[in-house]
Amino acid sequence: MSQSGNDRLNKEALAEFRADVASWLEANCPLSQRQPIVREEQIWGGRRRVFPSSDAQQWFEACRERGFTAPEWPAEYGGAGLNAECAKILKQEMTRLGCRPPLYCQGLWMLGPALLVYGNEAQKREHLTAICRGEIRWAQGYSEPSAGSDLANLKTKAEDCGDHFLVNGTKIWTTKADEADWIFCLVRTSDVTPKQAGISFLLVDMDSEGVSTSPIPLISGESEFCQTFFDNVKVPKANLVGELNGGWAVAKELLKHERKMMSAFEGMLEKPAMELLELADYAVGSDAQGRLNDAELRSDISRHLMRETALARLGERIYWQGKAKQTDSRLPLLMKHLGTTEAQAKDELILRSLGGEGLSMDDVNVSEGLRKMVKQWAFNKSLTIAGGTSEVQLNIIAKRALDMSSGERK
Amino acid sequence: MSQSGNDRLNKEALAEFRADVASWLEANCPLSQRQPIVREEQIWGGRRRVFPSSDAQQWFEACRERGFTAPEWPAEYGGAGLNAECAKILKQEMTRLGCRPPLYCQGLWMLGPALLVYGNEAQKREHLTAICRGEIRWAQGYSEPSAGSDLANLKTKAEDCGDHFLVNGTKIWTTKADEADWIFCLVRTSDVTPKQAGISFLLVDMDSEGVSTSPIPLISGESEFCQTFFDNVKVPKANLVGELNGGWAVAKELLKHERKMMSAFEGMLEKPAMELLELADYAVGSDAQGRLNDAELRSDISRHLMRETALARLGERIYWQGKAKQTDSRLPLLMKHLGTTEAQAKDELILRSLGGEGLSMDDVNVSEGLRKMVKQWAFNKSLTIAGGTSEVQLNIIAKRALDMSSGERK
């Protein structure tokens, strides 16, 4: 058959798939699950999972049965086994209907993709299936209190004791570790240099004796993150992923997927109570010509909106460059620093606009929507720290984009 | 005699001195020499000196005869031999009448004070006298093209040839070297480490064979600075000041005096054609309430004026701390960086205000006063570079004021 004939057939098959998926979604996604998601209603799965509503449970279970919690994973591990084209169609149809993600899980976004590459058959069968089915909730154990940006400097030690590793140390910034069942960890299994070459990737059941966890209260009043302690924890050798001392490669594979999956969900997030312009008009008012009464604020908002739009366009440039095979590998290095810095600039504009209504996160005299903005301002101070500080980003940009040699000591 | 009796006598003597000086100034300083000085009318002395007017010459010669070109230097070297109290009175009286400085010379401000400490008798007798009398104009030979902020890294070499040194190399940023007669130089006389320990302080007659000089055109259209070249220049051993390889100490003594003397003259400078506020009003106009029509400019000018005032107050704090013996040695470290940065911020505000009238330094359709502002904007870009770059200032502040250790490589 000719190439174009193949294409036509393929096109027809995709159209059929789209129609099938659309009617399935129509039939299985309750209307309440087609609203923008609020944080409290996310389904995270796990041994202690609780569904926020019976609709949510129904939606989750329907997806689980069709493998739609992990559309691209092989069916044998609980996924739907869809190819990239079909997965994209599914995503488009879900977006079109506004369907909520049926499952949130770090196992889904991060561990799973890495296991598919580096895990052995037994690991894939055990863990991927449990993830897809929302039975096990995972936490990430990378950072340590004393390591900061220097991830490879980790000190949590896994000692080889024949049939098991003995793990001692502590991990910090483990998101919701107090609600997780298992944790994937980078541990030190050798003191060779470079430090990266002595790190292994280990899966730890948090029900094991010697694992404890305590939440870290944040300045936004929340406590998303925890510190997890390992005190003589026995971990079976079977829980080692990849080679002994080969954990750095697994970790890098995993990080590749982190941002991709996270950004896919961003569009689904709850909108703030008011957009910046609406807020500013509410707060300072406008004159007869419709100009905000505070000229400094007006000019600063202009500057921010211009930059925000330019930033979105920078993302598009990267995308289209890729499409056009004119990739400039320097540009992706800039996104995190620029994006997080501008997000914080926006938060400060919001706080300025809020004026006296922005002094508290829990004064019930102020509407909940406005108070959420204040919490957001505080929480977002972590944006330029978590996932690679701005300082590390600037180092990387100087080195890789501008080829400024880093000298020996930096 | 009692202490208070002494004080009274002294007070009387000072009052008498003040009266004497005042009437002498009245009698000897022509009215034309009591106007704010413009750059073109400064008297720099030297072999090729030209007086801008007969009044200027008369005023210079009167001062020279009384030793008032160098009031605190000993009379035997051509000064007036005044003590600090009398010198201050002279300065006050000159300021009161608005008398112009009778002589400008780097020999006066910088070399002289260092020679008084480190020079031998013959050197003092020869050079101090010639300086006071305006017969020799001096240039400073410190910086080198490849050394930048790393002054000790200088490469101009003085080879010991028995009865003389043979000097080879080049000095840059030598102010008006093309009009100077002699140059004082830091030269390398040894390759020991630390580098500072191999530097000597040498006086060189610029009429010597092998010395040549070329002006460096600046972006402001002026060429205040020169590069001076030394090509197998023979310098008598008698021209070494201080110890061989002890030049660093002399250089430091000299730098102490540089800023002090320069700042004493600052008040005498010509005022700009318009102050910033006047200029802004001229350029953008004001509304019925007297507010500048450009809200952004207005806010930025407010910010600048607040900072400018605070900066002046910082200088006063340092002064009064000294008086009150509560000196905070960290504060003086901040003045250069803050002062030069704010001066440049002001220049940018001026350029913004000038709008279309700020596009040229020599368009005769624009008034000379405005064009001078544009030149000033360009010239002042050197403020954060010359005399210790802002980067070096920040290094120093971090190290000395904040005790942040510098590491080995920085």
Place this chain on the structure above:
Amino acid sequence: MILNEEQAILRETAAQFFAEKAPISQLRSLAGASEGQGYDPQLWSEMVELGLPGITVPEAHDGLEFGWMGLGAIAQEAGRCLVASPLMSSVVLGQNLLLNCGSEAQIATYLPSLMSGETTATVALDEGRFFNPDAVATSDASGLLNGRKDRVLDAGQSSYVFCIAEQASGDRGVALFASSAEGVSIDSRRTMDLHSAGSILLDGVPAEDTVWLAGDDVEAGIQQTIDQATIVLAAEMMGSAREVLERTVAYLGEREQFDVKLATFQALQHRCAHMYCELELAESAVSAALTALDQVAPNVSLLASSAKALANDCFTLISSEAVQLHGGMGVTEEMDIGLFLKRSRVCNQLLGTSSYHRDRFARLRGF
């Protein structure tokens, strides 16, 4: 600041006192108290014993007359520990408004109990979302006092309220009433910096419960009080900014990354050096303003605006950088850095943002 001998001793005493009696942990312990409680009364009575309410009060009124520079020094020390106390609400605002606007008889009636700590007062000035003292709608026009006041510091713990309001005559005045008076409802809340501010609803406060301050020039007194409070708040903010910068530099000196101390990284050194420059520049503006208060100089308002605008910008910068340079720990409640951050943003709104003061400065300078 240049302090004379007695001011220097005072500062030293205050520094020791706050370090001992009012460390930040003391402030944090308030978080468990009721919403309206913004400070610990026991702490305040000890501060009163130190004589703090009397620092700028003339000796004729049994004050210490140590001057505004002295009070500024204490405010700075309080700022270092983020001390929550009625020093600002009752002393700098309340007492001074009484001294500036009250008749001699009124001063004699109310001052002693304020200075002895028996009573406290606060000033109800703000209305609406932003500080704008020239737009006051609270009014006595109907014979009863009506209006709504916002951001009244320590409103829930004050015996008296000095309320800026329009008098029946149309002139601006200061109405004094007990916080328990008829028609007064106070809703006091803890702000995110763990200090306290509230709104006061005046729903027909009867004339017989109200005393109008009757000094020679009430309007001038109001302006003067606002300038004084603005300057002292700026001084307090500078103390906080200095403390959080010092903590940050110390942290960088301890913490290692990639096998070297963070303090050796040149980029961080330059940022800290920049902050230190901004700190001493703003400090100079505050110090100039305090001096002007002591010398009763004519340009106090101009210097007050400079001081507050520079203090706002400086504290905002330094507290943001402090969080960033502390890395992950900076955004947790395990360290106090986040409290400094929140305090800076609350202070920005109190007595005028930078934008407000730049505009006021320009107005006063006539451009």
Place this chain on the structure above:
Amino acid sequence: MILNEEQAILRETAAQFFAEKAPISQLRSLAGASEGQGYDPQLWSEMVELGLPGITVPEAHDGLEFGWMGLGAIAQEAGRCLVASPLMSSVVLGQNLLLNCGSEAQIATYLPSLMSGETTATVALDEGRFFNPDAVATSDASGLLNGRKDRVLDAGQSSYVFCIAEQASGDRGVALFASSAEGVSIDSRRTMDLHSAGSILLDGVPAEDTVWLAGDDVEAGIQQTIDQATIVLAAEMMGSAREVLERTVAYLGEREQFDVKLATFQALQHRCAHMYCELELAESAVSAALTALDQVAPNVSLLASSAKALANDCFTLISSEAVQLHGGMGVTEEMDIGLFLKRSRVCNQLLGTSSYHRDRFARLRGF
């Protein structure tokens, strides 16, 4: 920028051409010419041979129709060498105004000689100290054209002037006249960036020497031309900013101080990285605006203002930092860094400062 194949070839050709024929030394050689000469006519005729005047011109008018992205790419390459040519004055402003506002007959009359380089044109728009296209006082009210125009690019070398003026009807129009017409006095000067701009005094230009452009919607055509020129100027500025950043980074990589390369100092690395971020951010805004021109998108004005404001701020920042990071050499005429600095400040004033565009952006967005 994403370029298609022919645009990429065009860019490459232009880059080689400018590097060879119009390096900055060529610009400097103009400094010796007469005041009114802002570009080298020989250079321009070679640029015409490359087809540069026809890049955005539709094929129907014998243009290349390579699109605005193509023209933007060329402007960037010109910006790298600070090329002085009538590309902006005659092509981006003059020719486009003719195309946007002229009748078919007028286009047929004037376009061919402009595209062939036989004639050049400029646009007289600005009046007064600041760019403010909505306030035009030049008027035909008396039957004779009177007024004064400022910052007319290459005024001294243009055959024609397209003059924005008020018509007898009160509507805004475009008057076309020869620069040699009666009543026209041109005073052209070299600006500090060694380019050329002049003022034009119109002292009763007779109606018979004047042609009013007579397209369908002249007002829309004027707005469109201003947006187009603003965007192309922003693109040119980005080319200059990129060049001067690259020169600076290269200089830091060569130069040693305290025995190490300046490029290894972390504080300088972070400043360069920051500049590079700002560069690519502004570039993205410019690229979005060029795309919008090619797609005849409805929000072109908004994107034009974003592009110019970000380009202004970015080029101002980078050129200032370039001077500083070059140390003493940066303030001398021995290097070209100072020329980039001056060019950035001149460009800020052409077609609107950042402040102007932030205000315009807000107006267009309705806040």
